[in-house]
Amino acid sequence: MTSGRRGLAPRKQPRQVRAELTRQRILDAAAHIFEEYGYAAGTTNRIAERARVSIGSLYQYYPNKDAILVELVTRHLEAGEASVARYLAEGLPESLEGILRVFVRAAVENHVADPQLLRVMAEEAPRAPELLAKVNAYEEERVRYGRELLERHPEVRVTDTEAAARLLVTTVELVVHKICSAPVPLETGRLEDELVAMLHRYLTGGAAVSRGAGSG
Template sequence: MPSDRRGLAPRKQPRQIRAELTRERILDAAAHVFGEYGYAAGTTNRIAERARVSIGSLYQYYPNKDAILVELVTRHLDSGGAAVARSQAQELPDTLEGVLRLFVRTAIDNHLDDPRLLRVMAEQAPRSAELLAKVEAHETERFAYIEELLAKHPEVRVTDTYTATRLLVTTVELVVHKVIAAPDPIDVRRFEDELVAMLHRYLTGPSETVGPRTA
């Protein structure tokens, strides 16, 4: 225990920083425990143990187990947003296909680090209203971003851009989740190729009737 600082001028408010670190530690521990045991068996006791914090302390930082998971999901969503921002900072590829590939790959990379945790968050998490709202907000943001992106490319021939955007983003999200979370190590890059091809042909394909093209 540090010495009693009563009456001394606060130096740098180490408490706040320490507290923040503890929150982080708990969150990291939760990520690990949820990933290893799943949500139901990922008990707060285990989380506290792994974070090297007593169960009592844990409840000082988070009101309940669910709140931990919500923060975990939030953190994940933010990390995804940050990744997108990073790509935006650099110059985007010229071709539509390049843009699609970047989009898909970013999604993949953002999930590769912890597939098991992904499963918990994407599939096992109890869907509280708060969580749903957060996820939906991020989704809306993504929709807008992608729709705008597609608008810049004249090759896009699809008419119902509203539905198309939703289908595209949804497909990428779901398929990427599935492939990453799959128990067997599928050939991810091959999947990536096909997924990009599918999206690209969808967007640039003939809008209604299909005429076979001669090579």
């Protein structure tokens, strides 16, 4: 992939409703184009045509398709944060199983809509320093929060909570992404149940959990 030297920041920050709607239309069109054609064939001309804007208008907002993909990755991260925040606002369950289910479900919900686009974002997104810094900051915040949860929950039996938190965050992200973007994905309820059971056994030393608790 290209580096961040070509310029990945949006050129124009919309200040009016119409401009913001145009930007969103470009991003939505790009998501469909990358999902349909892949990143290499997902040209800015195709994106502009799908968004019903001129190529000149597109370049007023984004200097190249790398910048558009970076913005889509950022939007994906922000959607994940918002999903977790909604669950936290409702209050976490008391049981460790319930807590794990909340975070696994939030991850699944953030991955099921556009699996092909997620594959493009994970495998073909520009490895720009600013994007990597944003992803790393997002992961570090989740690790910090996970470590605090593990340290104070009475069901947890692992002693190295720093390592456990990193394994927890990484496992949820990678497993959910890999399975949701697979050609034949696992049904989301089964994915949630099995992943929660696996993580619960690791954190508690083998205690069983109920299946399908609170599954939608």
